[in-house]
Amino acid sequence: MGLFLAVAAGDLQTMGPAQPELHSNAINLVIGDESFVRTHGRPVPPGLDEDERIRIHLRYVEELLRRGPVEALAPALRAARARNLDRLSDYIRRGEFPRNDDHPDPRRPTFIDARGRICAVGYLLEQDMGRAAAEAIASMHKYAFLREIHSPVWAAWAKSSGLTFRELETIQPEYATRDTSPTQTFATLERVDGASQVVAAASIPFSHRGLGVRMEMFGQYLAPWLSDGSEVWYMGMYGAFSANLTDPAAGAGISNSDVGLFFVRNFPTWGRMILRNGFIVPTSTWGQRAGEEPEGAIAQRLNDATLVQPPTTGFRFSASQMLIYPSGDCCSVRIDVGADVLPFLGSATRVTPRIGAGLGVDLPFRSSSPMFAITVEGTMAWLPDAEGALVRKGQVAASVRLLGQRHTWWKRLRPGIMTAVPIGPGLPAWVLGLDLQLLVGPTSYSSCWYETTCAW
Structure with a gap:
């Protein structure tokens, strides 16, 4: 308690001389990008997911420190060292890494970011000293390299950690200024965003024509796709189908399925591009004519209404651009264009x-998890009527989703609620939708490609 009060009083002590001009464009001030180069035998590729870059560094350093000599340490320090390395392993599995919120350096240590995510060394200190002590240090030294921190709490804890000062500096990552991993999942736009996930959704149109149920599965990346001599595109699989529970007179059925590949490119400074190339598989089980789709299916996802046809085969194409707000991952804008070609x-x-198009925003609850993601969206599609002519139909929608952490399976569940107003002939006046998103695979784009084991 006395140490904590000393921090609040003024941070009078220091581990070493302040060096305000320190900079690093690598992942670490001491060893640079040695972690990636030694692990994979090549330089860091363009577009590598930021979380994956941090994870590779921390795993490399953990293994390095576990092999370090401990014979000269007193038993208490030896036990503290083992305990802190186990904590570091837990921190890596959690995968909740901070971002540089607003420092002008492209990469900078960030003790605790605006969303309450704490750095690796800060996490180790927090486990012994408590969150209040960590936040007190962050309030004075948010963007400091460890050698720049003037704090008696930090100095005392470092001496008792079982790790040398250089080893602690070797752990400390430098975090990217901008984040290209948005957490928003849009309710009525494309769900293809690169994450391995299963989405089950149901929508109730407030009319007499029943319930639409949607199931979508987006798989793990298969491999990077080489472009311009560097690994900047990644490829994955997806599949989707709809069930429609209509009124008793119309019965029920499963629509044509949609399966294919998607490609994602991360742009480290401003966002990501997503391409989707799918094949419409004729699995429909009802005999309605084109233009007589059950409202439940259209209500859940207006973009998929062309799939709700008598058995047919065709192609589905789309391109999406996600623009990330440049000061962290709180906000994103998504723009989609696409077309179906059917029947083939x-x-x-x-x-x-x-x-x-849509706007997504995370509610910035400082030092708190879970969070909520809110989206506002609009879609427009040209769908065939009973005579085969294309009719313009639209939809405006809003959604709220609960975001959990990712280090346990139940916290990968992300329930959401959506309300939409379809606009056009043959559509319900109002829709209420519920869905459940489950992240089922690695939480970053390249986990299974760059790592020998996937980061589940």
């Missing part, structure tokens, strides 16, 4: 275009 096998080929 049939008397005529029809192209049905669609467009959409």
Whole structure:
């Protein structure tokens, strides 16, 4: 308690001389990008996911420190060292790494960021000294390298940690200024965002024509796709289908399925681009004519309404751009364009275009998890009527989703609620939707490609 009060009084002591001009463009001030180079035998590739870069560094340093000599340490320090390395392993598994909120350096240590995510060394200190002590240090030294921290709490804890000052500096990552990993999942726009996930959704149109249920699965990345001589695109699989529980007279059925590949490119400074190339599989089980789709299916996802046809085969294309707010991952804007070409096998080929846009915002609860993600979205599609002519139909929607942490399976569950107003002939006046998103695989784009074991 006395040490904590000393921090609040003025941080009078220091571990070493202050060096305000310190900079590093690598992941670590002491060893640079040695962790990635030694692990994979090549330089850090463009577009590598930031969380994965941090994870690779921390795993490398953990293994390095576990091999370090401990014979000269007193028993208490030896036990503290083992305890802190176990804590570091837990921190890596949690995968909740901070970001440089607003420091002008492109990479900078960040003790605790605006969303309450704490750095690796800060986490070790927090386990012994408590969150209040960590936040007191962060209030004075948010962007400091360890050698720049003037704090008796920090000095005392470092001496008792069982780790040398250089070893602690070797752990400390430098975090990127901008984040290209948004947490928003849009309710009515494309769900393809790169994460390995299963989404089950149901929507109730407030009319007489029943319930629409949607199931979507987006798989793990298969491999990087080489572009311009560097690994900047990544490829994955997806699959989706809809069940429609309509009124008793119309019965129930499963729509045509949508399966294919998606490609994602991360742009480290401003966002990501997503391409989707799918194949419409004729699995429909009802015999309604085009233009007589059950409202439940259209209500859940207007963009997928062209799939709700008699058995047909075709292609589905889309391109999405996600723009990330440059000061962290609190906000994103998504713009979608796409088209279906169907039927591929049939008397005529029809192209049905669609467009959409949305804004997503995370509520910035400092030092708190879970959080909430809010989206506002709009879509427009040109869908066939009973005579085959294309009719413009639209939808405006809003959603709220609960965001949990990722280090346990139940915290990967992300329940959401959506309300939408479809606009166009043959659509319900109002829709209420519920869905449940489950992150089922590695939480970053390249976990299974760059690592020998996936970061589940």
